[in-house]
Amino acid sequence: MPSLPLARRAFVPVQAAIDAGRIPGAVLGVLDGAGRAVLAAGAAQKVPVARPMTRETWFDLASLTKVLFTTPRILALAEAGHIDLDGPLTQLLPDLRQYDPQAWERRVTFRQCLGHLTPFPAVVPIYTYGRDPDLLRAWVLQHEWQAGAPVYSDINFILLGLALERFYRKPIRQMEPGTGFAWAADPAKAAATEDCTWRGRVLSGEVHDDNTSALQGAGHAGLFATVDALLDHAHAMLNGTGISRFVKDHITGALTDTRTHGWQRAHPGWSGGDAAPAETIGHTGFTGTGLWLDFTSGRAWALLTNRIHPTRHFDSGIVELRRAVGDAICKEA
Numbered sequence: 314m315p316s317l318p319l320a321r322r323a324f325v326p327v328q329a330a331i332d333a334g335r336i337p338g339a340v341l342g343v344l345d346g347a348g349r350a351v352l353a354a355g356a357a358q359k360v361p362v363a364r365p366m367t368r369e370t371w372f373d374l375a376s377l378t379k380v381l382f383t384t385p386r387i388l389a390l391a392e393a394g395h396i397d398l399d400g401p402l403t404q405l406l407p408d409l410r411q412y413d414p415q416a417w418e419r420r421v422t423f424r425q426c427l428g429h430l431t432p433f434p435a436v437v438p439i440y441t442y443g444r445d446p447d448l449l450r451a452w453v454l455q456h457e458w459q460a461g462a463p464v465y466s467d468i469n470f471i472l473l474g475l476a477l478e479r480f481y482r483k484p485i486r487q488m489e490p491g492t493g494f495a496w497a498a499d500p501a502k503a504a505a506t507e508d509c510t511w512r513g514r515v516l517s518g519e520v521h522d523d524n525t526s527a528l529q530g531a532g533h534a535g536l537f538a539t540v541d542a543l544l545d546h547a548h549a550m551l552n553g554t555g556i557s558r559f560v561k562d563h564i565t566g567a568l569t570d571t572r573t574h575g576w577q578r579a580h581p582g583w584s585g586g587d588a589a590p591a592e593t594i595g596h597t598g599f600t601g602t603g604l605w606l607d608f609t610s611g612r613a614w615a616l617l618t619n620r621i622h623p624t625r626h627f628d629s630g631i632v633e634l635r636r637a638v639g640d641a642i643c644k645e646a
Contacts, residue, residue: 474532
């Protein structure tokens with residue numbers, strides 16, 4: 314099915330979610346052999362001012378940062394021989410838990426962090442320990458972490474981000490985020506996120522993730538982009554011009570039944586819908602974003618919403634919406 318009719322079919326549940334007041338607005342982009350199609354509806358911001366959602370709206374990509382920025386750069390270091398993926402993070406972070414040479418954190422590997430196979434907790438409110446980014450980085454490295462069962466964890470990618478900073482000897486926000494991406498956006502052109510109780514304002518164009526804000530840049534969140542920048546990036550990944558064979562093999566090859574390096578693999582109940590082919594990978598972001606790529610068909614789609622505006626404390630139905638969109642795109646015409 315050509316991309317525009319396909320996008321229109323997949324946009325039906327998106328429009329229904331907007332009409333029902335479950336999300337303020339959304340942009341859906343679909344890329345396939347017939348080209349690309351983009352549809353936008355709803356509001357980019359509702360309070361304290363109202364602005365419409367457009368194709369040109371910038372989004373806080375949240376955890377898409379993990380796979381669009383941090384993962385390919387860590388894999389590039391491995392490809393160049395600068396690190397061993399199965400070696401410990403101490404290759405670049407020798408001071409990780411430096412006061413306890415037997416600490417389990419010192420044995421955690423790059424590959425384990427990329428696959429969320431470590432004992433780190435899912436998330437910790439690092440920002441509550443202060444606003445000095447250097448002090449918070451030291452806290453992350455020296456904190457005695459509570460070990461638990463492996464879960465999807467921001468801590469994995471915060472540490473990978475610190476490793477990148479050590480290698481390049483500069484903060485993440487001073488690194489080139491990639492063509493079409495940025496570390497902040499014009500507030501008047503961005504989809505608003507939350508009315509943040511910690512910062513005391515509605516956020517627009519600045520990172521929503523509290524830990525990224527306090528750290529002034531991190532490996533797990535912080536990128537901004539438009540839907541067309543995401544589709545451009547997806548196109549380059551699919552045709553091989555944007556990633557090396559080494560990186561492609563690692564992001565498409567299985568680490569577990571549900572994960573590759575950084576990305577999720579298609580599996581029952583996942584965000585890309587049950588109709589997605591087995592070769593599909595994808596990732597989502599807390600703010601309401603998501604990107605999925607099928608390397609077999611050469612198809613990709615991005616669903617960008619501001620589902621946490623003006624609050625995260627509301628059932629937006631984003632899980633069901635993402636799956637409905639994926640099923641609409643991937644099912645037989």
